[in-house]
Each structure stands twice: as structure tokens, then as C-alpha cells.
Amino acid sequence: MSEFKTLTKQGLWENNPALVQLLGLCPLLAVTASVTNALGLGLATLFVLIGSNITVSLVRQWVPQEIRIPVFVMVIATFVTIIQLLMNAYVYQLYQTLGIFIPLIVTNCAIIGRAEAYASKNKWNYAAVDGLMMGLGFAAVLVVLGGLREVLGNGTLFDGAELLLGEWAKQLRIELFSLDYPLLLAILPPGAFIGMGFIIAIKNRIDAKRAQLHKTEKTVTRARVTAES
Amino acid sequence: MSFKVAAAPHGHSQKKTNQVMAWVVFALIPGVLIQSYFFGWGVWFQILIAVSVAYLSESICVWARERSARQALRDNTALVTAVLLAISIPPLAPWWIIVIGTLFSIVVVKQVYGGMGQNIFNPAMAGYVLLLISFPVQMTHWLPAAPIAPYDLGIWQTLHTIIFEYTPSGYDVEQLRTTIDGISMATPLDGVKTALDQGQILAEAYQQPMMASLAGIGWQWLNLGFLLGGAILLQQRVIRWHIPVGFLAGLLIPSFLAHIFAPSVMPGPVFHALSGATMLGAFFIATDPVSAATSDRGRLLFGLLIGVLVWIIRTWGGYPDAVAFAVLLANLCVPIIDRYTRPTVYGHHVGAKHDTE
Numbered sequence: 001m002s003e004f005k006t007l008t009k010q011g012l013w014e015n016n017p018a019l020v021q022l023l024g025l026c027p028l029l030a031v032t033a034s035v036t037n038a039l040g041l042g043l044a045t046l047f048v049l050i051g052s053n054i055t056v057s058l059v060r061q062w063v064p065q066e067i068r069i070p071v072f073v074m075v076i077a078t079f080v081t082i083i084q085l086l087m088n089a090y091v092y093q094l095y096q097t098l099g100i101f102i103p104l105i106v107t108n109c110a111i112i113g114r115a116e117a118y119a120s121k122n123k124w125n126y127a128a129v130d131g132l133m134m135g136l137g138f139a140a141v142l143v144v145l146g147g148l149r150e151v152l153g154n155g156t157l158f159d160g161a162e163l164l165l166g167e168w169a170k171q172l173r174i175e176l177f178s179l180d181y182p183l184l185l186a187i188l189p190p191g192a193f194i195g196m197g198f199i200i201a202i203k204n205r206i207d208a209k210r211a212q213l214h215k216t217e218k219t220v221t222r223a224r225v226t227a228e229s
Numbered sequence: 230m231s232f233k234v235a236a237a238p239h240g241h242s243q244k245k246t247n248q249v250m251a252w253v254v255f256a257l258i259p260g261v262l263i264q265s266y267f268f269g270w271g272v273w274f275q276i277l278i279a280v281s282v283a284y285l286s287e288s289i290c291v292w293a294r295e296r297s298a299r300q301a302l303r304d305n306t307a308l309v310t311a312v313l314l315a316i317s318i319p320p321l322a323p324w325w326i327i328v329i330g331t332l333f334s335i336v337v338v339k340q341v342y343g344g345m346g347q348n349i350f351n352p353a354m355a356g357y358v359l360l361l362i363s364f365p366v367q368m369t370h371w372l373p374a375a376p377i378a379p380y381d382l383g384i385w386q387t388l389h390t391i392i393f394e395y396t397p398s399g400y401d402v403e404q405l406r407t408t409i410d411g412i413s414m415a416t417p418l419d420g421v422k423t424a425l426d427q428g429q430i431l432a433e434a435y436q437q438p439m440m441a442s443l444a445g446i447g448w449q450w451l452n453l454g455f456l457l458g459g460a461i462l463l464q465q466r467v468i469r470w471h472i473p474v475g476f477l478a479g480l481l482i483p484s485f486l487a488h489i490f491a492p493s494v495m496p497g498p499v500f501h502a503l504s505g506a507t508m509l510g511a512f513f514i515a516t517d518p519v520s521a522a523t524s525d526r527g528r529l530l531f532g533l534l535i536g537v538l539v540w541i542i543r544t545w546g547g548y549p550d551a552v553a554f555a556v557l558l559a560n561l562c563v564p565i566i567d568r569y570t571r572p573t574v575y576g577h578h579v580g581a582k583h584d585t586e
Contacts (some may be wrong), residue, residue: 040318183329184362184364185363188362190362
């Protein structure tokens with residue numbers, strides 16, 4: 001149980017692939033112009049990550065050390081092909097919007113990084129949880145960044161969600177404010193970099209605050225103990 | 230009697246940062262006066278808004294970073310950034326343009342990087358680029374200069390336009406730019422570029438109504454005004470000659486050569502020197518001591534790079550003027566320039582200068 005807890009904490013916060021490892025930035029920055037796109041790519045990456053982690057973990061005994069990277073890439077490519085065909089079949093418009101970035105999941109360093117660093121050394125159930133948590137962490141950052149950019153650049157949230165979730169999702173669309181002149185920069189690539197920088201800065205700030213909190217607590221207890229004894 | 234031991238250099242300027250920056254603002258006055266003569270009262274309102282927003286946001290940032298607010302506000306750097314940005318944008322741009330630009334300049338480009346002296350980009354130009362790529366329509370709506378302007382706006386009308394985006398009599402900025410013939414008047418750089426793109430030759434492009442003998446009506450005097458201000462800065466030793474000379478050489482030599490080889494399609498050096506933001510860029514923007522290169526040779530190279538980039542972007546780029554983009558690109562190159570132009574320490578070999586690392 002403790003291992004699962006550690007994996008959750010690592011994937012979602014402490015070792016978040018997007019905020020701490022800074023892996024997979026290419027799709028992260030390219031498709032997060034809206035929440036829908038971000039969510040679509042986040043889910044696709046999550047699926048690939050879980051699948052590849054489980055498979056790599058199951059075959060890890062039979063893969064020779066020397067050719068492990070090509071094998072991992074083949075495994076990942078297989079899952080990417082599956083998700084690509086599925087998206088082509090069921091969410092065709094989103095598939096077209098995301099375009100080249102779905103096949104490019106193969107080259108997402110976060111996935112091969114997990115295969116190499118964790119799945120190839122651990123049992124399949126741990127590897128699955130690791131993939132799930134890392135994927136969720138990645139998808140969460142994608143959605144937050146997508147939301148930020150969509151609000152700033154378009155004034156809406158969940159615009160076009162029906163492309164991903166079906167007709168009912170049209171009601172999800174929230175129009176926060178309507179702009180005569182949207183802040184184009186937020187939608188353009190520089191907005192992704194600037195927004196990403198701010199999200200990382202906020203995370204570091206929270207971590208620093210928490211570390212400070214822990215530190216002061218410790219010194220306080222120690223001081224009291226010394227005073228009493 | 231006390232003998233203070235001080236480190237070299239011993240003969241240095243006594244000017245403090247706030248005095249240097251005050252001189253920069255002072256030297257901008259001729260240019261701003263000319264701009265307000267040709268392009269109306271708008272520039273004063275823009276400066277007013279920009280300076281207020283800059284000081285407000287700077288105080289909030291400095292307070293949030295737990296630094297001495299008094300020191301940060303007294304060094305006048307926010308003032309220079311705000312004024313430079315305010316005179317770069319069209320005088321009738323809506324108020325939120327200058328507010329967003331100044332906020333970005335001060336908060337993101339300056340304070341997030343660590344405040345005064347730490348920013349790697351020129352704050353005013355980064356703010357300008359943000360505005361230009363986000364709001365291209367408002368940022369390119371320059372009115373024709375006063376002698377050829379179809380409407381003459383008073384103070385109240387200008388203020389009304391900046392706040393509500395149309396004059397009290399209901400004209401918006403697009404209509405104000407439109408002449409009796411129904412053709413909206415472009416800036417000289419834009420007009421010449423469009424004409425050349427349409428296959429006209431230079432002589433035809435110069436026939437347009439906004440052109441004067443040297444460059445555009447109004448714009449040539451504006452640039453001469455900033456040249457005068459630059460001369461004041463040089464005379465006061467607030468800036469050194471390397472960056473402006475490099476900038477102008479990088480812009481004028483290629484345009485001169487191109488004009489000789491293709492006189493019908495390539496505007497000559499005089500047009501380039503007196504159009505757009507050339508002089509403002511050469512003497513006031515590129516010379517920002519924080520984001521420019523540090524050694525003399527490095528500054529010359531830095532200026533040269535900006536000048537060449539301005540010429541390239543003006544000639545083949547998508548935007549009519551290019552000073553802001555060129556300055557930001559050159560800011561990016563500063564670490565490399567500094568590395569390869571480090572002066573040799575006295576007593577060391579020329580070849581051994583990298584050994585010290």
C-alpha cells in the first residue's frame with residue numbers, strides 16, 4: 001500500500017512529468033490552446049502510458065539490456081497506433097484538430113522515461129499504477145494550462161468539448177466573458193511558454209512554503225524538548 | 230582626513246542610476262514634443278497612463294518580493310520603461326492597450342526576472358511585441374501626421390477616443406485615418422512596403438500623400454527630434470557611441486548597397502534612417518544598459534546586429550517596422566556576444582583569455 005501511495009504522490013506532485021521532469025513539453029506546449037484539446041491529448045497519453053508501462057513490465061525478463069530502447073519504442077508505438085485508430089474512429093474532429101501530435105506521442109520522453117526508469121525494473125501492478133499517476137499528473141498540467149490559455153485568449157472554458165465527449169458536452173461550455181479583441185498571445189506558442197513558466201513558479205512557491213512550514217515546526221518541537229529536559 | 234581605499238576604475242562617472250534614467254527621460258522631450266505636434270495630444274495621455282500603471286505595478290511587485298520599495302521606485306527605471314512604451318504605441322490606441330503592455334513590461338519582463346538590472350530582455354520592447362502580436366489592428370493604427378490629417382482632434386476629443394475608442398462625434402480610429410477619398414492612410418514604412426509589394430517602383434511609392442522630401446511627413450521630424458535627444462545623451466555621456474553607431478551602420482550600409490544595386494525597389498538609407506522608430510531605437514531603446522552587451526566591442530556588434538535585423542525585417546518581413554523584434558533577438562544573443570568579446574586583461578595573452586574560466 002505504501003508503495004502505491006508513494007507512486008501517487010510522485011506522479012501527481014513531487015515528480016510530475018510536466019512540472020518537475022519537464023518531459024513531453026512539445027505536445028504540452030503545442031496543443032494546450034483549449035481545454036478540450038488538452039484533455040484529449042492528456043487522455044491519449046494516459047492510455048499509452050498505462051499500456052506501455054504494463055507491457056514493458058511484463059516482458060522485462062526477456063528483453064536483452066542492449067536492445068531495450070528499440071523494444072520499448074515498439075511497444076509504445078503499438079499503443080499509440082491503437083489510440084490513433086480509436087480516435088480516428090470515435091472522435092474524428094478532435095483527431096483532426098490534434099493532428100500530428102497524436103502520432104508524436106511515440107516520441108514523448110515522459111513515456112519512454114517511465115518505461116526505462118520504472119516499468120523495466122518493477123512488477124506489473126506497480127508499473128500500472130505508476131503509469132496511471134504519471135499520466136494523470138501530465139494530463140492535469142495539460143488541462144490547467146489549456147484552461148489558462150483558453151480563458152485568457154478566448155474568454156471561454158470547455159469550448160468544443162462535444163468533439164471529445166459527445167453531444168451532451170455542449171452544455172459544459174462556459175463563456176466567462178466575451179472579448180472584442182482576444183489576447184492572441186495566450187493562444188500563440190509564446191503564451192504556452194509563459195503560462196508554463198508561471199505554473200512551475202507557483203508549484204515551486206508552494207513547495208518552498210511547505211518546506212518552510214515543516215522546518216519551523218521541527219525547530220519549535222526541538223526547542224521545547226530542550227527547554228523541558 | 231580620511232584616505233578611502235577604493236577599487237578600480239578610479240575615474241568614473243558620478244551619475245547614479247536615477248540620474249542616468251532622468252537624463253534619458255529629459256532627452257526624450259524634443260522627440261515627444263515633435264510627436265505631440267504631428268500626432269496630437271494622445272502621446273501625453275499614453276505617457277500619463279503608462280507611468281501611473283508602471284509605478285503602481287512596480288510597488289506591488291516590490292512589496293510582494295519583500296524588497297525596499299523606496300529604492301526601487303526612486304531609480305527611475307520604471308519611468309523610462311513606461312515612457313518608451315508609451316511613445317512607441319499609436320497615440321490614439323485605447324487605454325487598455327497601454328495598461329496591458331506596461332503591466333507585462335514591469336511585472337513579467339522586469340520583476341519576475343529579478344527586478345532592476347536583472348532583466349534579459351528590454352522591458353519596453355517586450356511589452357511592445359506582446360501588444361503588437363496580440364492586438365495588431367490597434368497597434369498599427371497610426372493617424373496621418375497633422376499637415377495631412379483629415380481631422381484635427383482637441384485634448385478632450387483625444388481623451389475621449391483613448392477611453393471610449395471613438396470621438397465625441399462618433400468617429401472611430403479607423404474612420405479618423407480615412408481621407409476624403411475613402412483610403413485609409415498608412416504610415417510611411419507601411420505605405421511604401423505595401424506599394425512595393427504590389428509591384429510599384431520606389432518612385433511611385435514615394436508619390437503617396439504621406440511622403441515628404443526625405444521620408445514620411447511628420448516621421449522625418451520625429452526621427453530628427455530623437456536624434457537630437459540622442460546627441461544630448463552622448464554629450465552627457467549617459468550612453469556611449471558604440472550601440473547607436475553600430476545600429477545605424479547595420480541599417481544604413483545594407484540599405485545603401487541595396488539601393489545602389491536595385492534603386493527601383495529598395496528604399497535608400499535616408500528613408501530608413503528617418504522612418505519608423507529608427508532613431509528612437511538607436512539612441513534610446515538599444516542602449517538600455519541592462520539588456521545590452523557589456524564591452525565596447527560587444528556593444529558595437531550588438532548594435533550592428535540590431536541594425537542589420539531591422540533592415541532585413543523591414544525589407545522582407547511581415548511587419549512594417551522591426552526595431553522591437555530586432556532588439557529582442559539581439560538581447561537573446563548578448564550572452565554569446567559577451568563571451569566572445571571579453572576584453573583581454575592587462576598582462577594576459579590574447580589567446581589565453583578563456584583560460585580564466
